[in-house]
Amino acid sequence: MSESRVVQAAEGTYLVHGSSTNWVILVEDDSLTLVDGGYPDDADAVEASVREIGYRMRDVEAVLVTHAHVDHIGSLPQLTRKYGIPVHLDRVEVAHARRDYLQQATPKQILRNAWRPGVLPWAAHVVRAGALKPCALPEAEPFPREGALDLPGRPVPVPTHGHTSGHTCYHLPERGVLISGDAVITGHPTSRVRGPQMLLPMFHHDGARALQALDSLEGLGADALLPGHGPLRTGSLSKALGEARENAARHLR
DSSP: OOOOEEEEEETTEEEEEOSSOEEEEEEETTEEEEEOOOSGGGHHHHHHHHHHTTOOGGGEEEEEOSOOOHHHHTTHHHHHHHHTOOEEEOGGGHHHHTTSSOOSOOHHHHHHTTTSTTHHHHHHHHHHTTTTSOOOOTTOEEOSSSSSOSSTTOOEEEEOTTSSTTOEEEEETTTTEEEEETTSBSOOTTOSOOSSBOOOGGGOSSHHHHHHHGGGGTTOOOSEEEESSSOOEESOHHHHHHHHHHHHHHHTO
């Protein structure tokens, strides 16, 4: 069983560091929203993180997904079936979650990047975390409405397509929080840089579009960045996005 570490990022807002990927728990009254769920072998850690903040999985009203890579939805088939929790994500990403197709780094792409520091240790780790296990969410559904969702935290989906065709961030304007998934991260075992950045090009379905998608995050009221990988970042969101753009260029060297 993998372990997790819970960090309170804002009132009722928790960033959880799993085996290699983060997930987020949003609390409002007696109910929760879970955003993402780590690798397949993170299922026990997801449940433990919910208990750590004083709740149960049956308190989760819904799961929101940033995108359907195995390191973000791996535990969800098991957990959502066990507890009957609905799963919502961008309409474009639904077919990806259902595994009608797969947009994910291939073994060939990983081997071509094996010269990069950290890539081979990372690859070995994710295999141990269950990355090769079957992973599909046939019950996944698109968001039930536009704008703020009627869920704990009142998250607002922000389309940031590119990393995958339907990648989505979630803005919590009342809490000053942006859940950025893999649109912007703050660290990764395969990265040579620290701070706000984008993943290596091999991880993006459409790298140019992923970079352009950062523009849609400019101007959002948020001073806490909760990424899919790496630590919590506080401070100016615009500055963080600028650093991510600069660091993206370093990844291409």
